[in-house]
Amino acid sequence: MDYPRPQFERTEWLNLNGEWEFDYDDQQVGDQEKWYLAHDFNKRIQVPFCFQSSLSGIGDTGFHDIVWYRTKVALPEQFAGKRSIMHFGAVDYAAWVWVNGQLVKYHEGGHTPFSVDITEQLNDGENVIIVKAQDFSRDYTLPKGKQYWLEESASIFYTRTTGIWQTVWLEPLAETYLEKVKLTPDIDAKEIKVSTFFQGSLKETLHLKTIISFAGTPVTEEIIKVNSNEMSRRIGLPDFNDHGSGRLWSPEHPNLYDVEFILLDGDNEIDRVKSYFGMRKISIEAGRVCLNNRFYYMKLVLDQGYFPEGILTPPSDDAIKQDVELTKAMGFNGARKHQKVEDPRYLYWCDRLGLLVWGEMANASDFSETYVRRITAEWQEAVERDYNHPCIVAWVPLNESWGVPNILVDKLQQQHALAMYHLTKSLDSTRLVISNDGWEHVKSDICTIHDYESNREVLTDRYSSAEKAVSAFPANRWINVPGYPYQGEPIHVSEYGGISFKKSDWEGWGYSAAQSDEDFIERYKAVTVPLLQSPVVQGFCYTQLTDVEQEINGLLTYDRKPKVALEIIKQINDGKVN
Structure with a gap:
């Protein structure tokens, strides 16, 4: 197993992934019955895979919002005389951790890591670790990204993830x-x-x-x-x-x-x-996006980061690396990780192989005071976790007015989006921030537009000037909230395409449909070439890298098979085909 935190790596560590005891708590009696002290767990699960996934060994997509885990650990010799620090990569959504019956940690936030010193709770010999995880599957104000609040996936939403979904490990450390x-x-x-x-x-x-x-x-x-x-x-x-x-x-x-x-x-x-x-700089000079003080055209692909057998959790490190390699093979120089704070090992491979990343928060669907507290706290943890990765060049705390559905007219929601922009800038002044990707901007370093128009002539005309681009309504949405006018920010079409093309057993949909390889290639050219040839567009993000469940608008199938030759997509992205 590869070290789960490659930007901050130690030699000595103990991987706790593997089979754990497991149970649902649908009647919510675990606390009252003190399951953290004793309980007859009637299931087994493969950590770090969520119970909804087939790789967990369970594969149950029903609603079970409270789940419990138990494992037993005997520490090896290198832990003797050291502090024992336990790390969790991510637990969705809230987590309580007990060691030998003593509560040692509570954490809220489904995409971000947490750690706890368990030295004082340990015994000689075998130790019992209990984890309770609580999800809120039907809560529209929970920052959950693409996880659906109904039982069957539909539209742009996918299978839920509940509980542990990233690596759990221990480290022996000195007193300081x-x-x-x-x-x-x-x-x-x-x-x-x-x-x-x-x-x-x-x-x-x-x-x-x-x-x-x-x-x-x-x-x-x-x-x-x-x-x-x-x-x-x-x-x-x-x-x-x-x-x-x-x-x-x-x-x-x-x-x-x-x-x-x-x-x-x-x-x-x-x-x-x-x-x-990595010694790199991302900036905006004279209204142009620059990488290392040179103008740079970003060619991104939208990447949901879902896998058929693991859902949010990749099946292996090789699978993560393969996604990066396939992205680059098609001529993309970056990825927008959509509605997911991605596993650190994905960012590691982007650092190593060379792929720009827009780091994005998993959003809620609706607005509330509890939502503001939750997303603000978790977003700070996400930015802190990933700060050192050179691949990340932009932060996206909000997307398509998710969590702020009335931002066009609601002053409170406008202030929230502004606060997320300035909060992110206060945490990291070195990267670009897109506070509400796609439309209804109040403040953004880049003017990002989501446009699923499939007609080449329409796109050519729409992006012939900045004035036309920012005054269009491609999703029947204002690009900027009234009172927050466009001020010459670089224009990126940060979602487009979405061409469906059935090349597997999965049934589904897209924003337009191709009937053959040749038809797909022509359609891809029709939506991409106008953006490359536009005098004002400085980057794009194609929807999307892979099919995901009922969405069959990927360049690859859900199991990562190319729908057409990678080289053809690369030639179009490189501007060699008109």
């Missing part, structure tokens, strides 16, 4: 250890800003050694005294040169620096973490 780092590249100053966060008591004898290398060759090394739980400094990269060194990160050249952090207590090493970073 490195909790997290933030790595902020500055290509103009030829520096990397390193912010370090320590957990535990600080002693006079603590020092942090930072070693940076590129392709196995040392670049720089420094040792500093640890005198605060939070520290920041800038480290110059003497080898970095924008023009000649070939060290910039981009989809075409995904160059990465490796970095090791070694925490020393005197001469003794007490913690070691491996990470990496």
Whole structure:
């Protein structure tokens, strides 16, 4: 099993994935009956797959909003004398964790990780870990993305995910250890800003050694005294040169620096973490999107991140890597992860192989005060988790007015969208933010438009000028909320196409329909070429990478088989076919 947090990797860890005891709590009696102390669990489940998936060994798509898990763990020798930290990649939606009958953690948020120090609750020998997860399947105000609130998938909504759906693991750590780092590249100053966060008591004898290398060759090394739980400094990269060194990160050249952090207590090493970073910059200059200070046309594909047997959870690391490789093989230089905070290993492969990512929050459908609290808290955790990945160039906290359905006229919902934009900017000033992707913008670094028009002539005319583009109503929606006029932001058609083409046993729909390979290719050209040739469009995002359940508008089938030759799609995306 590959390390689940590749941007912050330690050598010693214990994977807790595998078979756990499991049960539904449909009568909501588990707390009253103290299942965290004793219970006859009558099912078995394969963690980290949700019970709705076939890979879980259960495959039940019915409503079971409260579920319980139990596993027993005997810690190996390397945990002796160390703090034992338990990590959960994601549990949908709320989670309670008990160790040997003692409650140690509560977490809310279905897409983001959490950790807990369980050292004081552990016994010698076998230890019992209990997890209770509660979903809210029918709650329209819950940030759940594409998970449907009815039993059968329909329209643009898919099978639900409840409970543990990402890796669970343990790490043995010293009394004082490195909790997290933030790595902020500055290509103009030829520096990397390193912010370090320590957990535990600080002693006079603590020092942090930072070693940076590129392709196995040392670049720089420094040792500093640890005198605060939070520290920041800038480290110059003497080898970095924008023009000649070939060290910039981009989809075409995904160059990465490796970095090791070694925490020393005197001469003794007490913690070691491996990470990496990419020297890249995303910005808007003179109304144009720039990557590394050069104009850059983003050719994205909409990627739902669903799998036939695992739903939100990929079946393997190879499956994640394959999705990135197939995306690049079709001439796309990026992906918009739609309504899902994606597994960190997907972002790892985008970093390694070179693929831009728009990181998006899983949205709710309706607005409420509880929704605002939930999405604001979870979104902050998502941005913090993924901050160091060079592949991420844009954040999308809201999409198509999901969660803010009355934003056109409701001042409260407008202020929420503005708050999400500015909150994201306050957490990360280095990336672009699209606060409400597709339409009804109040504030956005890019003017994004969702347009499923299939007629080539209509698209050619509509995107012949910025004025025509922003005054159109392609989804019968205002591009900008009245009072928040278009101010020259770069224009991206961030959803288009959606051409259905049946190439598997799955039945379904799309926004237009192709009858043959030749018909599909012509239809793909008809919607893509006008955007490439537009004098004002600076990027696009085709819907979508794969078929998903009842949607058969993918370039690939649900099991990742190309519907037409990948090279043909690449030639069109490269502008070589008109």
